[in-house]
Amino acid sequence: MPAVEMVGVTKTYRRRGGQPFRALDSLDMTVDTGGVHGLLGPNGSGKTTSIRALLGLVRPDAGVGQIRLLDRPVPDELPQLIGDVGALVETPLFFPAFSGRRNLELLAQTAGVPGTRVEECLELVDLRDRAGDRFKGYSLGMKQRLGIAAALLKSPRLLILDEPSNGLDPAGIRDIRELVRRLGRDGRTTVLVSSHLLAEIQHVCDSVTILVRGRRIASGPVASVLSRAGTNDTRVAVPDPATAAALLAAAGFSVSPSPDGQILVHGAASPGEITRVLAQHGHYVEELVRVTPDLEEAFLALTGNQA
Numbered sequence: 001m002p003a004v005e006m007v008g009v010t011k012t013y014r015r016r017g018g019q020p021f022r023a024l025d026s027l028d029m030t031v032d033t034g035g036v037h038g039l040l041g042p043n044g045s046g047k048t049t050s051i052r053a054l055l056g057l058v059r060p061d062a063g064v065g066q067i068r069l070l071d072r073p074v075p076d077e078l079p080q081l082i083g084d085v086g087a088l089v090e091t092p093l094f095f096p097a098f099s100g101r102r103n104l105e106l107l108a109q110t111a112g113v114p115g116t117r118v119e120e121c122l123e124l125v126d127l128r129d130r131a132g133d134r135f136k137g138y139s140l141g142m143k144q145r146l147g148i149a150a151a152l153l154k155s156p157r158l159l160i161l162d163e164p165s166n167g168l169d170p171a172g173i174r175d176i177r178e179l180v181r182r183l184g185r186d187g188r189t190t191v192l193v194s195s196h197l198l199a200e201i202q203h204v205c206d207s208v209t210i211l212v213r214g215r216r217i218a219s220g221p222v223a224s225v226l227s228r229a230g231t232n233d234t235r236v237a238v239p240d241p242a243t244a245a246a247l248l249a250a251a252g253f254s255v256s257p258s259p260d261g262q263i264l265v266h267g268a269a270s271p272g273e274i275t276r277v278l279a280q281h282g283h284y285v286e287e288l289v290r291v292t293p294d295l296e297e298a299f300l301a302l303t304g305n306q307a
Contacts, residue, residue, distance in 0.1 A: 087160040089162045141168050145175065161192070
């Protein structure tokens with residue numbers, strides 16, 4: 001049972017005095033249960049609209065597509081889902097003069113959650129030591145973490161985070177990254193996190209969906225999406241790179257220098273063939289590594305000029 005399923009979802013906004021804008025264009029997306037799934041795309045690609053549609057905050061165009069969370073239709077059965085889904089969308093709002101702990105206690109009382117869960121959530125987001133401080137004195141990163149703690153109060157099976165690292169300094173980004181990674185590892189909660197920061201998705205996510213102009217252009221495990229970038233290079237380290245490169249070129253390999261002064265062999269079907277050719281001529285490989293593109297390279301290869 002997927003945690004999230006969107007099939008053919010379209011959302012069009014009517015601009016006053018302008019042309020209609022299609023934020024989602026027949027979008028298909030599936031998020032399997034467990035781990036961390038990244039929703040990646042440039043600003044304006046439809047990430048936030050997708051999340052708002054999942055949470056029933058916007059309604060897709062009449063008669064178009066279907067949305068299911070935890071195998072229940074949205075928005076029809078959102079009331080039955082409310083205890084199983086936690087979300088942080090945009091900047092969290094709390095009472096600025098109250099402490100972080102007091103803010104969570106008020107939310108817990110409203111939701112009928114035991115007070116012990118407040119301390120558990122503060123521990124989960126590493127705020128126990130600052131829980132007694134007023135919210136208005138928190139850094140932006142601490143405010144985001146308190147917002148995630150609030151989303152976790154009901155022990156949700158699905159946690160949805162919209163750009164949780166947006167606007168944070170490097171230390172804050174690192175803290176949110178580590179928190180999301182921990183939440184995805186606990187096995188109890190599926191995390192859907194949106195971001196336009198490719199490095200964040202690559203560091204914390206098990207799988208990814210890439211959006212451009214409201215459409216899905218790639219989806220799957222991060223390693224699988226990376227492989228679609230089309231890079232098939234092998235980095236070869238040898239004592240004499242110039243001679244080894246000439247030998248490999250003579251054997252029919254496409255060769256170029258690597259940035260570290262060694263050799264890049266392009267499109268080799270079997271790395272073993274590289275070592276065989278070099279060994280036959282008395283050149284022995286010190287290191288041989290498949291070059292895997294990072295998510296930025298894969299993103300650019302997949303989107304071309306679409307972004």
